[in-house]
Amino acid sequence: MFSNAHLAKTSTATIALVVCGYLVISDTRAETATGASSSETKNENTVIRVWHALFRSSSADDQADTQPLFRSGSADDQAGTQHAGADSEKETDDNTTDPAASIRSNVDGKGDLFRSDPQYEANYTAQAQVDVYGAKTAVEPPRPLLELGREQYTSGAYDASSTLLGEKNPLLPGLSIYGDWRTAIAYNNNNGKDIAQIATRLNLDVDFKITGTERIHAFFTPLQKDTQFTRFEFAGDDASGDFDFEFDPEPQTLFFEGDLGSIYSGFSSQEATFDLPFTVGLFPLFLQNGIWANDAILGGAVTLPAQNSKALGLANFDITLFAALNDVDNVGIIGVDGDDNNNTNLFGATAFIDAFSGYIETGYGLIDGRDDQAGLLTHFVTGAYTRRYANTLSNSTRVFANFGEDPQGEDEGLAIISENSLISGLPSTLLPYANFFVGFGNPQPLVDGNNAGILKNVGINFETDALTGYPKLDDSGSDAWGGAIGLQYLFDLDEQLAFEVAMVQPFEDDGIGAQDAQYGFGARYQIPIDRAWLFRADATYQILEGEEDNFGVRAEIRRKF
Numbered sequence: 001m002f003s004n005a006h007l008a009k010t011s012t013a014t015i016a017l018v019v020c021g022y023l024v025i026s027d028t029r030a031e032t033a034t035g036a037s038s039s040e041t042k043n044e045n046t047v048i049r050v051w052h053a054l055f056r057s058s059s060a061d062d063q064a065d066t067q068p069l070f071r072s073g074s075a076d077d078q079a080g081t082q083h084a085g086a087d088s089e090k091e092t093d094d095n096t097t098d099p100a101a102s103i104r105s106n107v108d109g110k111g112d113l114f115r116s117d118p119q120y121e122a123n124y125t126a127q128a129q130v131d132v133y134g135a136k137t138a139v140e141p142p143r144p145l146l147e148l149g150r151e152q153y154t155s156g157a158y159d160a161s162s163t164l165l166g167e168k169n170p171l172l173p174g175l176s177i178y179g180d181w182r183t184a185i186a187y188n189n190n191n192g193k194d195i196a197q198i199a200t201r202l203n204l205d206v207d208f209k210i211t212g213t214e215r216i217h218a219f220f221t222p223l224q225k226d227t228q229f230t231r232f233e234f235a236g237d238d239a240s241g242d243f244d245f246e247f248d249p250e251p252q253t254l255f256f257e258g259d260l261g262s263i264y265s266g267f268s269s270q271e272a273t274f275d276l277p278f279t280v281g282l283f284p285l286f287l288q289n290g291i292w293a294n295d296a297i298l299g300g301a302v303t304l305p306a307q308n309s310k311a312l313g314l315a316n317f318d319i320t321l322f323a324a325l326n327d328v329d330n331v332g333i334i335g336v337d338g339d340d341n342n343n344t345n346l347f348g349a350t351a352f353i354d355a356f357s358g359y360i361e362t363g364y365g366l367i368d369g370r371d372d373q374a375g376l377l378t379h380f381v382t383g384a385y386t387r388r389y390a391n392t393l394s395n396s397t398r399v400f401a402n403f404g405e406d407p408q409g410e411d412e413g414l415a416i417i418s419e420n421s422l423i424s425g426l427p428s429t430l431l432p433y434a435n436f437f438v439g440f441g442n443p444q445p446l447v448d449g450n451n452a453g454i455l456k457n458v459g460i461n462f463e464t465d466a467l468t469g470y471p472k473l474d475d476s477g478s479d480a481w482g483g484a485i486g487l488q489y490l491f492d493l494d495e496q497l498a499f500e501v502a503m504v505q506p507f508e509d510d511g512i513g514a515q516d517a518q519y520g521f522g523a524r525y526q527i528p529i530d531r532a533w534l535f536r537a538d539a540t541y542q543i544l545e546g547e548e549d550n551f552g553v554r555a556e557i558r559r560k561f
Helices: 004-034 039-044 046-055 060-064 075-079 099-108 126-131 260-268
Strands: 146-149 171-190 193-211 215-220 228-235 251-259 277-287 293-309 314-326 344-355 358-369 377-389 393-405 413-422 430-441 480-489 496-506 518-528 533-544 550-560
Touching: 251 260
Parallel strands: none
Antiparallel strands: 146 171, 171 193, 171 550, 193 215, 193 228, 215 251, 251 277, 277 293, 293 314, 314 344, 344 358, 358 377, 377 393, 393 413, 413 430, 430 480, 480 496, 496 518, 518 533, 533 550
16 A cells, blocks of 8 residues: 555656646647747746646647547647637737737636537538447347336336335336247257257246336246257157157246345435345356356345455455255256255355456355255365456466265366457457366366356357257366367457367366367357347367267357347
């Protein structure tokens, strides 16, 4: 921490440097404009110039010569142009600006201490004002399938809200149903199964807003049962030739969320001095970009948001506490039996911290078995640090570890993942990336409802499509190392084209995950057809030493609503 004396000295030196620099620039400009200037005049104007340097963003000449944003001609040409009106500078007989007149104008009126108003053309056009912002206009997204009551992301005059929950927490009721519908055709050879099929899934979010901070939310996937989707397998050696209709009306999530601070304000009619968001029910837990946690758990969570600590030098951090008594999915630790996830408790905490010129994510979780899972006690820890280096490299380094007691198997593991992207000459559209990993033992995510491993985000060759059984490289990270190197191009930010090569190299035969080397070559292309429809295509070929190679090609249409 810096002392007050040090800050005072630094501030004084900074002000002096700014003033000196301004005096030099101001004198140079004055000599250029008038051709000559006596030392007496410079001394006479020093106080005024100091005032300008400290409290005005530019000199008096600049104030009088404010022009439209785009103007041809040099700076000297623009400096010679005078504005008409009461604030115009007086000109001498030789058409040069009288410095004394400028000084008097600044001293006489308070309004002269500020810049002149913008100068507009005589014929005002709305399009010209839009062009100032790159001719950008509002983009109307597809509206939800159903909207009742107060609509989301709209503007205008609203009716007065009910104050049933208090004047300081007015009701803003609204029911909306939104989501997407995905349909894909694919031909996959995955783990020895050769199938061509058309598959579809429907994702429905049902959101009932109560106030500005309280709501009830539910998520449905009616056209699938567990990991099986409604599909028609029409070709391939292992295709059934049948249409399989999968239906599940049960909600995948159903929870209430709100803010105790807002609720307190409503019932007490006093402004809360705190924010305390919370949720209870079957809610989604998504941590470390879904690597550590990506599942819906039955329990609750509470967050301490936007905290800071002067003692620790932390400007911003959040802490979240969560717990679950049911629906805890972890295939590697608990097992694949659907009933097993109802015999475990989950307790954990996670934090997000801005520190050390970067961003830190950290967390701890505990899975405690009961009933048929009695004796299971596994600890999970994670940490990640994200930072940009020398405006050249963006890096996220993530560490995951699990250890404890598992009567039915091996629950100890460690994985380190390094995610890297180069900042190219087209930083928003051309994105070269290289991600690497090394794993020991049996590293596991805390929870994952899709039975995915710890490497699912390393590259496009490590992820499936959650629809057609699209093949992927081994994502367990068990006693192996490897990574993915790729190039992504986003055109005008409305298309995506990606190419990637990936590799998994096991260094020990532990009976878990890949037993021999694996290599993958993948490509992806996406483009919006319009604001509601999206087209995506993927292709991959995977060489598996000691096994039959995998390959897959697919095309998908997605409708957002």
